[in-house]
Each structure stands twice: as C-alpha cells, then as structure tokens.
Amino acid sequence: MESQLIIPIITGILATLVGLGLGKLIFAKNTASKVEEAKRQAEQILNDAQLKAESLKREKLLEAKENFVQLKSDHEKDVFERNRKIVDSENRTKQKEQQITQKTETLEKQVKENESIKENLNRQIEINTQKRSELEKHQEEHIRKLEKIAGLSAEDAKAQLIEGLKQEAYTKALSLQQEIIEDARQKANKEARKIIIQSIQRTAAEQTIENTVTVFQLESDEIKGQIIGREGRNIRAIEAATGVDLVVDDTPEAIVLSSFDPLRREIARLALQRLVSDGRIHPARIEEVVEKTRKQLEEQVMEIGERTIIELGIHGLHKELVRVVGKMRFRSSYGQNLLMHSREVANLCGIMAAELGMNPKLAKRAGLLHDIGKVPDEETELSHALLGGKLAEKYGENPAVVNAIAAHHDETEMLFVISPIIQACDAISGARPGARREIMQQYIQRIKDLENLALTYNGVEKAYAIQAGRELRVIVEADKMSDSESEKLSFEMALKIQTEMTYPGQIKVTVIREKRTVNIAR
Secondary structure, three states: OHHHHHHHHHHHHHHHHHHHHHHHHHHHHHHHHHHHHHHHHHHHHHHHHHHHHHHHHHHHHHHHHHHHHHHHHHHHHHHHHHHHHHHHHHHHHHHHHHHHHHHHHHHHHHHHHHHHHHHHHHHHHHHHHHHHHHHHHHHHHHHHHHHHHHOOOHHHHHHHHHHHHHHHHHHHHHHHHHHHHHHHHHHHHHHHHHHHHHHHHOOOOOOOEOOOEEEEEOOOOHHHHHHHOHHHHHHHHHHHHHOOEEEOOOOOOEEEEEOOOHHHHHHHHHHHHHHHHHOOOOHHHHHHHHHHHHHHHHHHHHHHHHHHHHHHOOOOOOHHHHHHHHHHHHOEEOOEEHHHHHHHHHHHHHHHHHHOOOOHHHHHHHHHHOOHHHOOOOOOOOOHHHHHHHHHHHOOOOHHHHHHHHOOOOOOOOOOOHHHHHHHHHHHHHOOOOOOOHHHHHHHHHHHHHHHHHHOOOOEEEEEEEHHHOEEEEEEOOOOOOHHHHHHHHHHHHHHHHHHOOOOOOOEEEEEOOOOOOOOOO
8 A cells, every 4th residue: 555655656756857857958958049149149239339330430530530621721721811911011011111211212302402402592692792792893883973974962873873772672582582482382283293192102992893783693593493483473573572673594503683773782682592592482471581681781781881980990970971881882973882982082081181281080081971972861952062061060070071071072162171182082083094984873873763753653652673774663552553543654654754864775664563462370
C-alpha cells in the first residue's frame, strides 16, 4: 500500500522536474534571441548616430566657412571704408594746403604791388619837388619881366602868379583824382571776379535732370498678369489712385511708370513694391496701400528736409519750411532738381559772404530758401519770389532773408547787402551749361494746365494727365453725375481744350464714373 502511494509521488516529482528543465531551456532560447535582437538594434542606433554626427559635422563646417567668409567680407569693407576716409582726409588736407598757398601767393603779390606803388609815389614826390623848384625860378623870372616890361607892381604880379598856380594845381588835382578813381574801380572789379571764381571752384554740387519715367523691376513676367488683373481692373485702379500711367509691354521683367510729377511716380513705385511683395492685388487693397504710401512719403519729405538743414548747418528753421525744403527733392525747375539747385546756391552764398566779411550762416539760410515759392501747397497768382518772401515772413524769418527771397528776381527793392549775393549765386547755379532745360519746364506747365482745366468742372474728383499729355483721365463722383452727364462732360472738356490750349498732336479725354459698394463680413 505504501509502495503504491510512493510511486505516483515520485512520478509527479519527476514530471515536475522535467517541466522545469524544459521551461528553463525555452527561457534561455528566448533570452538569447532577445539579446541578439538588442545587439542588432544597438548596432543600428550606433550607425544612425554616426551618420547624424557626420551630417551635423558637415553642416557645422559649412556654417563655420560661411561665417568666416562673411567676417572676411565685413573686415574688407571696414578696411576699404577706412582707406577711403583716409584718402578723403588727405584730399581735404591737400585742398586746404593749396588754398593757403594761393592766399600766400596773393598776399605776396599784394605786398609787391604795394612796394611798387610806394616807389612810384616816392618818384612822384621827387618829380613834384623838382617841378616846385622850377616853378619858383619861373615865378621869380616872371615877376622881374612883369615889373620891367609891363610896369606892374609886385602885388599885381603876385596876384596873377597865384591865380595861375591855382588853375594849374586844380587841373592836376582833377587828373590825379580821375586816375585814383579809375585805379580803384579796376582793383574792385578784379577782387569781385576773384571772389566769385573762388566761390564757384569751391562748390561742386550735382545737377540732376529729371525724367518723366521710372522703370519698376519685377522678379518674373508672371507678376504682370496679377498687376493687370481680370479685364484690367487692377491696373486701372492703380492708375486712378496714383495718377501715373503704367506701361506694360514686351520688356522682360519690367514695368514703366510714366508721369510728369516725380512725387506721383515715387508713390506709385513704392505702392507697387508693397503690393508685389504682399501678393494681394485688388482694387480695394490698391487704394489702401497707395494711401499708406502717400503718408509714408510725407514722413520721408520731413526727413529729407531735416537732413538737408543739418548738412548745411542751418538751425531754428520752422517745421513748415523744413517740409517745403523736403518737397524740393521731388520738384524740378527747367529740368534742374530744385533741392540740388537750392543747396548749391546756399553753399555759394555762404562762401561768398565769408569772403566779403558778412554773415555766412544768414547767407546760407537765404540761399536755401530762395525758391520755396516754387513748391506751394496751393496754387496762387503771385510769382514764386514774392510768394516765397511771404512764406518766409509768415514763419518768422529774418527780414534780410525775407527781402533776399522776394527780391532775387528784381520784383521788389533790395534793402539789404545780402540780397544781391543771393541773386548772383542763383544766376551762377542756373547758368552752368546743361544745368537747366527750358523745354522740360514748358512741358510740365502744359501738363499742369491740362489737369487744372479739368478740375474747374463741378463733380470732378480727380484729374490726371497721362501718356505724356496725350490723354486726360478724369474721375468724377458717381453720386453727383450720371452716365449721360459724364458723356456730355467729356465732349465739353475736349472742346474747351481745343479752343483754349496749344498742344502738339491730339488729346484724348476719358471720363471715368464708377459706383462701388463695399461691405465687410466679420
């Protein structure tokens, strides 16, 4: 009985041991496979890490090389700039040395002239002394002859002799006075010419001839389609908002902006640049961008004016006058850029006033402001000289500056010494060969007259002369004028231009009436 019980127990124990052994074998095999899999994963991770490290290393090397090239380029630019400044400084030093040498030579010449004048005076004194002694001898002989021949008394002979000497002395005095006056006049003319020539030589301002077109560069010709828009609505909106004619032709990657007014061309160029970079080009966006650009350009005008007065060393100028000076950058007079002309006149006036011992700062101020009447905010019948004088007086300028501005074209009396200096320097700047172009000014005036004629009609909101004056584009208010009235306006305007204006070729009058409704969904 006991043996029967033991056998099953032993059998169970043996089965259990066998099961444990098999489990350990299976576990060992699984563990070995996992270890091999882990080794493969570790090798894969290691290889990936090495690849990433190599890639990162190459990127860092390229970045280091680019930084090195950039640093080298910046260093070369700094070295070039320093060398340029050194060369400029040497040139200025050489110019000053030349000026000092010229003045020294002038002084030496004057000293030599004074010495020669002194020698001439000494010789004249000696000659006069000899003549005086001869006259005394002649006088004595004359007295003896008179007493002997004419039987005159000594008193009568003395009176005749004195009268003769008076007449001779008076004649010689008049001759000497005339010689002194003529010599002084020649020396004064010579000194005046020398001062003017030195002033011109020491001033070398650029002269810019204004053009009527601006080329706007594009990245690709595909942008031309976006600028034109569906059925040309975008380009019409741009032309209506800016008053500039856009010429889109076969020129690769370029659009031509055409207008007689450089301020309008600059607004159109900046607005197009914003629209192209933004990518959103449609009529509402165009009007918004043009308005923002116009405000931005007004700020730029103030910056130009402030920079100009700082460079010329002028202080205490009224803000409105600073703005007017900035506006000169976008105006021209007979083809000559107005701001460059005014700056040149200011420099010439300062140099000439300093040479004459006057106030150079006051002369510079008057020279810069002498043409402010050419950029008025509103049209007026006054000449630009008188209008400029009124503006200067309105904003508290010195009476000498006001008179110099108003009188630089002889339209009023010159009351201060500085006034003829302004007039002379204005003539010097404008009389240089190629500095001015009469035809350009006449063309601009004709274009302005064409636009002003259109603005005299009721209901006209804007008027722009485009196509070099061959087309007048008029924008009317849709609420105040119907389509039939627009057609009538176009006919009347063309008839008035034909009867009142002189122009080459023909002028096309285009009246635009557009009703636009805008709502915003929020």
